[in-house]
Amino acid sequence: MAKGSLVGNIAQDLGLDIKRLKSGRARIFTEDSHSAPETVIAMFNVKDLDSGKNGQVKCTINQNSPFRIQSPSPNFYNLVTDGVLDREKVSEYNITITATDEGSPSFSANKTLSVKIADINDHAPIFEHEAYSAFIMENNSPSLSILSLKASDADLGPNARISYFIGDSDFKGSPVSSLVSINSESGVIYATKTFDYEQVKSFSINVKAQDGGSPPLSSNVTVNVFIQDQNDNAPQILYPVQSGGSLVAEIVPRSADVGYLVTKVVAIDVDSGQNAWLSYKLLKSTDRALFEIGAQNGEVRTIRQVTDKDAVKQKLTIVVEDNGQPSRSATVNVNVALADSFPEVLSEFGDFTQDKEYNDNLTFYLVLALAVVSFLFIVSIIAILSVKCYRWRRERMFCKSNGNLPVIPYYPPLYADVGGTGTLKHMYNYELCGTTDSRKSDLKFVRPCSQSVLSVDLSGTRTVPRQSKPMEDPIDCLEHPALTSVQSHELTACGALSARVGD
Helix, strand or coil: CCCCCCCCCCCHHCCCCCCCCCCEEEEEECCCCCCCCCCCCEECCCCCCHHHHHHHHEEEEEECCCCEEEEEEEEEEEECCCCCCCCCCEEEEEEEEEEEECCCCCCCEEEEEEEEEECCCCCCEEEEHHHHHEECCCCCCCCEEEEEEEECCCCCCCHCCCEEEECEEEEEEEEEHCEECCCHHHHHHHECCCCCCCCCCCCEEEEEECCCCCCCCCCEEEEEEEEEECCCCCCCCECCCCCCCCCCEEEEECCCCCHHHHHCCCCEEECCHHHHEEEEEEECCCCCCCECCCCCEEEEECCCCCCCCCCCEEEEEEEEECCCCCCEEEEEEEEEEEEEHHHHHHHHCCCCCHHHHHHHHHHHHHHHHHHHHHHHHHHHHHHHHHHHHHHHHHHHHHCCCCCCCCCCCCHHHHHHHCCCCCCCCCCCEEEEEEEECHHCEEEEECCCCCCCCCCCCCCCCCCCCCEEECCCCCHHHHHHHHHCCCCCCCEEEEEEECCCCCC
């Protein structure tokens, strides 16, 4: 008997003899869906209380089932397989066992067994397609989803749990895993880098789908990834060669006929498809009525006869444009000399280089002048703003003080504190003439003739320059000039105040 088979003794389970056995159902499981033939599924015992021929029992099952009954000993029977079981085809069988005695009349009883086939990991995952193709536009962003794969497994449970992996393979010396990655659960393939069509046009990867059985089964599929081109490259001019130091000119004789081939512009585009289709246009020309260019081949030809009135120096500007969306272009300058001899060409084109250097120097000086003017303008704006700010702050300070700005007294050098005691060392006389209006009072400092006199006029004069005058009598204060403008009714007192100030 195979490992894991369940053996059931029907008679013992039911506890009934065959005459009293009624139709019922029992459930038997097997874990091996691919059981070999003759594998015992169940064992059961049938009893008949009669004796002799009446007690002999014969068991049969329904037809069209991969099972049969064996009797290794009287009244004992085995239910064995008669073929290979496949759960994926039939997952459950209902087997009806009929027990019939040999009596006359015979008696029989039925019993139905439900046999469920357990799963084993006997099926590998299967992809929906034999091969896959994915297309991705170049200059893509990393982590872009490229393709989603799906595989199925006919098994159940862990045997049907599928994981996806990228096979070990190389592309140009690097592992394919550096280009793409795959979600092991969902099967979605992501780009891990930005692709450039000019470097990588296509590559292939092998994806493996593996189930969770033991041992695991797997299957592989090939995914072809194609990079699609974008118009990310401008045309490249191969001829005429543009060199910064030397001047190349095409010589056209003045006797050239109509359709004379002057030169041919050669250009390529590294893109592909319509992105590489090039067209040629004549953008500028010294004389548009003299030259034309083929739109497809880039050939520059004359469209009329050259005359003596045509300038020797002819300059053509040709634009080469591709057919991409959006289109990209490149320009090239073609110098043409209408001359019959080479010395004539040299004499006419000798000043081309000088003109180029002159234009370069002129551009430099123009830029320098613009920078200097801009700098001076900015400095002037800063200076004007600084002056306005200073005046605004001074006016604001004056307004806050209500016109009463502090006055710093002035002390002449002769009154300096030599001793450092903070007092004057000499005696000075002070005369004060006051009125009822203190703003019109007068204070006079009287000194000997050999010394200077400091007069302070409280009516508005802060300091008076020193002047030598003899000692005046205190009563002379009535004749002081400061009192001449004082009305008589405002003068109430005039006196002399003498004070001695010393150490």
